[in-house]
Amino acid sequence: MENSSRRFIFANLFGLVAAGIVFTWISRSGTFDFWVTQHFFDPVTRTFPLEHNRPLFFWGHAVLKKISVVAWLICIGLAFASIRVRALQSWRQVLLTFIVMGGLASWLVQSLKGASPHSCPYDLAVYGGSDFWFPLFDAVTTIVHKGQCWPGGHASAGFVLIAGYFALREKAPKWARCVLIFSLVLGTVMSAVQVVRGAHFVSHNLWSLWLVWATCVTLHLAIAGYRRLRGRTAIVYDAAVTAEAAPGYRP
Structure with a gap:
């Protein structure tokens, strides 16, 4: 494995561990989450004024989410097209x-x-509902009525484009960095939309980022391992073929 690849993997693994520790602390403390959320809650009406804001929901929720879905569907279409279109074959992987x-x-x-x-x-x-908060990773000791709110699903639709960074990193590094920045900005905006609506705590969205990141790193390692194994197998095979072709070869 090249030194640059080792550094890349080490940096990602170190970042995941460090971020995981910080995010766990935030999620278990709750202080930061509640402090941020309190700014968008009206204690008089005991509601989140922007929860049902139509423009915010339409542009910040429905439209932004479609960007990720459309990008994924387009890539599926291009992958199928690469079977016949020669110009796309080098991009199939x-x-x-x-x-x-x-x-x-x-x-x-x-x-x-x-x-x-x-x-x-x-x-x-x-905040006017009926459920109870408890720290992440704690046993459920109270009656939970709804749940299904960790991690942030909406934010993940933006952060999931980070996969494009890992996919493009070797073939087109500049485009990879652009995709990374775009994904982080999109995911952050989508996170903010849900926070101001009272739909998620900040930590919910941070964990979405962490889970997407961890998935991409894990698959990146799996792909790199497969390539190394395939390369070694090819070397052994070539060596065997060369030996068989050598004069005086005896099995």
């Missing part, structure tokens, strides 16, 4: 990597969200 990474990351976040006992801010009793 990039397209397939993005499709698999993005699809698995999105599936992971949505699966965890669907099984989560943690409720959204506007469902909590402190």
Whole structure:
């Protein structure tokens, strides 16, 4: 493995561990989450004024989410087209990597969200709802009515485009960095939309970013390992063929 690849992997693994520790502390403390959310809550009406804001929901929720979905569907179409279109064949691996990474990351976040006992801010009793908050990774000791709010599913639709960075990193580094920046900005905006609506705590969205990132790093390592194994197998095979062709070869 090249030194640059080792540094890249080490930096990502170190970042995941460090971020995981910080995010766990934020999620278990709750102080930062509640402090941010309190700014968008009206204690008089005991509601989040922007929860049902139509322009915010349409542009910040429906439209932004479609960007990620459309990008993923376009890549699927291009991957199929690469079977016949010669100009796309060199991009097939990039397209397939993005499709698999993005699809698995999105599936992971949505699966965890669907099984989560943690409720959204506007469902909590402190904000006019009926559910109760408890620290992340704690045993469920209270009755949970709704849950299904950790991690942030909407934010993940923006962050999932990080898969494009990993897919493009070797073939088109400059484009990879552009995709990374775009994904982080899009995911951050989508996170902010949900926070101001009372639909998620900040930590919910931070964990979406972490889970997408972890999925991409894991698959990146798996792909790199497969390539090394395939390369070694090819070397052994070539050596065997060369030996067989050598004069005086005896099995």
